[in-house]
Amino acid sequence: MIWQVRCKQFLLLTSFCLLNACGQRFEAPGIGDQQDPALSGNGRLLVTVAERSGRRAVRLVERSTGNELPLKGLNWGMPHRSPSLSWNGRYLAFILQRGERSEIVVFDRALARLRPLPLPGERSPQALTISPDGKRLGVQLLHRGQLDVELFNLPSHEPDLPPGAPLQ
Amino acid sequence: MSKKAFLYCLFSFLLLGGCEGQGLQPELGLNPRISQSGDDSSPSLAATGMAWIAPGSAQVRWLDFSTGFGSPLPGLNRSDAQPISVSVDRAGKRFALVRSLAGRTELLIYERNLALLRPIGLVPAGVPAKVAISGDGRVLAVQVSRGGRWQVELLDLP
Numbered sequence: 617m618i619w620q621v622r623c624k625q626f627l628l629l630t631s632f633c634l635l636n637a638c639g640q641r642f643e644a645p646g647i648g649d650q651q652d653p654a655l656s657g658n659g660r661l662l663v664t665v666a667e668r669s670g671r672r673a674v675r676l677v678e679r680s681t682g683n684e685l686p687l688k689g690l691n692w693g694m695p696h697r698s699p700s701l702s703w704n705g706r707y708l709a710f711i712l713q714r715g716e717r718s719e720i721v722v723f724d725r726a727l728a729r730l731r732p733l734p735l736p737g738e739r740s741p742q743a744l745t746i747s748p749d750g751k752r753l754g755v756q757l758l759h760r761g762q763l764d765v766e767l768f769n770l771p772s773h774e775p776d777l778p779p780g781a782p783l784q
Numbered sequence: 785m786s787k788k789a790f791l792y793c794l795f796s797f798l799l800l801g802g803c804e805g806q807g808l809q810p811e812l813g814l815n816p817r818i819s820q821s822g823d824d825s826s827p828s829l830a831a832t833g834m835a836w837i838a839p840g841s842a843q844v845r846w847l848d849f850s851t852g853f854g855s856p857l858p859g860l861n862r863s864d865a866q867p868i869s870v871s872v873d874r875a876g877k878r879f880a881l882v883r884s885l886a887g888r889t890e891l892l893i894y895e896r897n898l899a900l901l902r903p904i905g906l907v908p909a910g911v912p913a914k915v916a917i918s919g920d921g922r923v924l925a926v927q928v929s930r931g932g933r934w935q936v937e938l939l940d941l942p
Contacts, residue, residue, distance in 0.1 A: 640938040649934040651927050657874055657919025664925075664936045679923075679938065703874070703919055720808070733807045747829040748874045748919045753808065754827035754834050763823035765836050767811040778874070778919070 640679075650675070657703030657748045657778060661685070665697055674699045674710055689728040691721075698743045702750035702776040709746040709753060720744060720755065722770070733770075750776040817847060817854070826869050830876035830919075837867045844870050844881065846896075859899040869914045873921035878941075880917040880924055891915060891926060893941065904939065 648667035655662055659679065666675040672695045676685045691712060699710040708723040712732075718740050720733045735741065735757070742763065743756040753768045818824065822839020833855075838845045843861040847854055860879070861867075868889065869882040879894040891904045891912045906912065910928035917924055924939040 650936040651934045652914065653925035653927055653936045654916045655918040655923055655925050659918035659920060659923035662925055662936070662938065735808065736810075743825070743827065745827045745829045745834075748831050752811075752829060754829045754836070756825055756827055762821075763825060764819050765824040765827045765834075766815050766818065767834065768808040769811060770807075771809060 652698055654700045656701040656705035661701060661705040663699040663701055663708060665699060672696060674708065676705075676708070687723065687725075689730055690723060691730065698741075700744055700746040702746055703748040703778050704776050706776040707746055707750035707773065709744055711741050711744060718742075720753070722746070722750075722773075733768075748776070748778070750774075814847065814849070814852060817852060826867070826871075828871045828916075830872045831874045832876045833872075835870050835872040835876075835879060837870055842866050844879070846872075846876065848876075857894070857896065859901050860894050869912075871915050871917045873917050874919035875921070878917060878921035880915040882912045882915050882926075889913070891924075893924075906937070910935070910937075 650664040650666045652665040653662060662677045662679055664675050665672050673692055674687065674690070674696045676687055677683065678685055687708070695713040697711045697713070699708060701708055706724065706726050708725060710721060711718050712721045720735065720741050722731045722733060723729070724731065737759070739757045739759045741755050742758050745754045746752070750773050751770050753770060755766055755768065757764050757766055818836070820839055824839060825837045827834060827836045832850065833846055833848045835844060835846050837843070841863065844857060844867050845854055846857055860881070862885070865883045865885040867881060867883045871880045872878070877896050879896065881892045881894060883890060883892065889911050891906065892901055893904060894901045904924070906926070906928060908930070910930040912926050912928050913934075914927040915924060922941050924941060926937050926939065928935050928937050
């Protein structure tokens with residue numbers, strides 16, 4: 617048992633020593649700085665916040681082809697930040713800036729529907745993460761000058777599971 | 785349709801309608817286990833738990849959903865390092881981390897089962913700021929500063 621763990625450690629060490637990462641980048645004409653990356657669970661999709669014409673908006677790219685995928689139904693007039701994807705990329709959660717107010721929204725790519733999720737109280741979302749199955753959110757919230765992380769359930773979401781994963 | 789069946793259908797319809805209207809529901813059982821005085825940051829959800837950067841000694845923490853309690857992350861945190869960004873795979877076994885140590889910002893991978901922490905070099909060199917790992921733990925997306933510009937880079941992991 618111990619030698620198996622040691623063997624795995626050795627293999628990982630060797631692999632990491634070889635990993636001086638030479639990365640893959642997705643640039644495009646008209647795209648400025650890219651920030652806030654997130655990946656779908658299977659790593660097929662990459663979402664970033666890209667600057668286009670001075671506006672910060674989410675950009676969804678398929679890794680294998682480098683093609684940008686359309687996101688019809690999103691509100692492009694307001695700045696976006698902190699995107700997060702579920703396992704297959706069905707759900708794209710991010711923070712939308714409406715003037716002075718920030719709000720959490722989840723875009724269901726299967727239904728092309730944008731769903732605002734208001735927070736109770738005077739709390740402002742700063743960053744978020746969606747669970748692989750899309751049924752839970754972890755949100756960094758600003759409230760009275762303090763930043764807290766809180767968990768929320770999304771009971772009405774159909775789960776976005778990896779192939780073969782059991783329903784819980 | 786009998787009266788009983790009709791009532792059952794009506795009840796199901798109302799129940800479904802109610803679910804559709806449900807927005808964010810706070811996890812009242814887990815949230816008190818996370819909040820501490822100070823600023824929490826960088827939440828990252830796995831299927832089995834959540835990683836985040838906790839205030840105070842600024843450490844990466846792990847909350848296990850099955851137990852409702854935190855679990856230790858041996859070999860990951862250092863008192864002289866400042867974590868900046870953390871991300872975890874679906875199983876909660878592989879973590880990606882950006883941290884500041886001795887004036888340098890570094891990118892690391894942590895294997896929880898093996899308590900193994902390894903740095904990852906960027907070529908060409910750049911300053912990492914934010915990291916995301918795919919749910920299967922095989923791909924990293926890193927926000928890197930190079931020449932005054934923010935770029936996002938993808939790295940395949942062994």
